[in-house]
Amino acid sequence: MTATRTGVRLAHNPVLPGFHPDPSMIRVNGEFVVATSTFQWFPGVTLHRSTDLVTWEPLPHPLTRRAQLDLRGVPDSGGVWAPGLSYVDGVFHLVYTNMLGYNVDGFYDSPNFHVQATSPHGPWTDPAPLHARGFDPSMFHHEGRSWLLSMQWDHRPGRQRFSGILLQEFDRDTRTLRGDAEVIFTGTELGLTEGPHLLHHDGWFYLVVAEGGTSWQHAVTVARSRALTGPYEPDPAGPMLTSAGHEGLELRKAGHGSLVRDERDRWFLAHLAARPVDAAGHCVLGRETAIQRVEWVDGWPRVAGGVPATSVVVPDDYPEQPAMTFDEQWQTVRRAPDPSWLSRSERLGAVRLRADQSPASRHDVSLFARRQRSFTDELAVVVEAEPVHFQQMAGLIHYYDSALWHWLQLTHDERVGRCLTVLSCDHGTLVDPLAGAVIPWPHDGPVRMRATVDGTELRFAAARLDGSWQPVGPLLDTRLLSDEYAARTAVAGSTGTAVEGFTGAFLGVCATDLTGRRMVCDVLDAL
Known part of the structure; x- marks a missing residue:
């Protein structure tokens, strides 16, 4: 007879302290795996795994060869932006932007690429080029088909720079895009709509996006539609998560999230946040990865209070991740x-x-x-x-x-x-x-x-x-x-x-x- 666990297990945020922004989290074979941005640092993309959401183990970086990622000459805070990690039919898929140059009043040179592997430990393939329409790519898999999402950058003078979320079908056999890209969501009044992730639940397509810019007004917004291509209507309750207007919080800049559920239909949100080192708000540690518990209310995924908590109760039936000596990941x-x-x-x-x-x-x-x-x-x-x-x-x-x-x-x-x-x-x-x-x-x-x-x-x-x-x-x-x-x-x-x-x-x-x-x-x- 198996004993029932009754202890409370807490995950303390940030679960990935220090520079680990833009988390894309999935659950595969009883493990959570999260990918985060590395910008101009090599190797590209950090991966971590956990069985219990409390202790996280670094995995090998996916982008370890110059053929996969050429960073020479990229601007400061260029390079790998917001990787999107997904899994379908025994294969891990990773899409990422290599930001070669960006100008607030001009072009963003943002080629996107796709690599894949049968294990999160690799080896990962050479990259397949996608498009350079915008950044923050992710993938959505549904009923045997796959799609690429990203934001769209409009360089034309006088236009809205963050001009919407793009959707385009992706052929997994040839690793190429097909058909036309379509704008499926233009965002809310918060603006700066980016970082899309798409999922299907209870007959609805849910689009999770980052809005408000990746600083003090940052937020996670959720919109839904009965059809894949929309129209998407945002949650009437407002952002799913934000620190904006809550100056006393320990975790600030909360936004850019991805939703994940386990086998017992328990849901979590991985998101970025930052911790100021002083009252003036200087975040020396950069943007870090945190997690929140998610409950469904009236057909919408919600975080309690809509603000990030520093400690989160996680299921005590998850196998404990063994403690380990931290790998410095030079x-x-x-x-x-x-x-x-x-x-x-x-x-x-x-x-x-x-x-x-x-x-x-x-x-x-x-x-x-x-x-x-x-x-x-x-x-x-x-x-x-x-x-x-x-x-x-x-x-x-x-x-x-x-x-x-x-x-x-x-x-x-x-x-x-x-x-x-x-x-x-x-x-x-x-x-x-x-x-x-x-x-x-x-x-x-x-x-x-x-x-x-x-x-x-x-x-x-x-x-x-x-x-x-x-x-x-x-x-x-x-x-x-x-x-x-x-x-x-x-x-x-x-x-x-x-x-x-x-x-x-x-x-x-x-x-x-x-x-x-x-x-x-x-x-x-x-x-």
């Missing part, structure tokens, strides 16, 4: 790791970097990093490099994008030789927190380096292998590495260029050599 920026610049085997017990372009580059940066996942975080490594010129530098970096970072460097100065210094980048402008000073570091061999984050403050420190830590530079402001600080609009004549922040803070190691000598930097304690 990533690189814009370039695939290969032995020409990154090696885990060339020196035993070390990651070897060959220094390349600066962290301000959008091409060949020798940088690997992992997400900052909490308001307090720390990364300590041992770095070995021998810079002989001021244009050679290596060390710990707190990185948001090519225009926003703090960098503790082991470098060279003509006055003292080998030394330590700090360099910051504020919207592309280099800042010297030490006001021209450097810390002589004549000691041969490796340097211990440490970055400690505490809320809005970052402290760098260094030490010899047999010595104690000493601070390097003043306390630095982590709020520079937030979506809010990154977002701005630069106006040149009559053209406005959207420069927005969609990622989050990373901690890692960067090595730069502008002399052409490709200085070697060994990281002895990181992976």
Whole structure:
């Protein structure tokens, strides 16, 4: 006789802390699998699995080859936008945008692609090209047929940029689109309608979309229709979920959700949210993934109160996901790791970097990093490099994008030789927190380096292998590495260029050599 479980099991939000936005969640063979955006970070798309919605295990990234994802030169917060994960007839399908360029008053170059695999562990196929009409693709499978959805971008001056949700049939055998694309929903008064997901339930087609823009007015809207192509009528009760107008909530920016149900017809919503680090609303951790319980009321899926909860009761009959040591999921920026610049085997017990372009580059940066996942975080490594010129530098970096970072460097100065210094980048402008000073570091061999984050403050420190830590530079402001600080609009004549922040803070190691000598930097304690 099987004992009945009666304990209460809670999932604490965000279930995927740190930069994990735009979740697309499915349930297959008793497991939840969720895909999230990676933007300019490589490999592309993060996948996590869970049996109980409480503990989540990272899965291998699907897009691991340059043939699947070419990120060189993409703008900050370009690259992989809002992947859509689905499953049908034994096959996992993944569609994604590789955003190559975007301008608020012009074109969005947003080619979309499809890959597939028979297991979420891969291997995933080479990509099949789809369309570039808009971004945020997803797939819908129903009665043996499949469709691709996305938002549609209208570049024409004077038009509504977010011009509706597109639907077009997809042939799974040939992995091609067929027929014409059709606008099935133009959104509500919240505007900025994007992030579509479609499902069928009790004779209705339900369209779940993100609205209000991916910031403080963000929301999840649900509309339904008896026919696949519409017309779709939105829930008269308003957004299914939003944080707008609820300034006291811990989880803000709630929106961009996907619905999933289990075998006992229990429903959940995966959505993005953000946690400000200060009263001014700076979200250094970026947009994170949370889940909510969903109940059906009068034929509509509803979240209690329409606001995100920080703790959610989940079924206690789910098998527990075993606890695990967290996999840091180190990533690189814009370039695939290969032995020409990154090696885990060339020196035993070390990651070897060959220094390349600066962290301000959008091409060949020798940088690997992992997400900052909490308001307090720390990364300590041992770095070995021998810079002989001021244009050679290596060390710990707190990185948001090519225009926003703090960098503790082991470098060279003509006055003292080998030394330590700090360099910051504020919207592309280099800042010297030490006001021209450097810390002589004549000691041969490796340097211990440490970055400690505490809320809005970052402290760098260094030490010899047999010595104690000493601070390097003043306390630095982590709020520079937030979506809010990154977002701005630069106006040149009559053209406005959207420069927005969609990622989050990373901690890692960067090595730069502008002399052409490709200085070697060994990281002895990181992976």
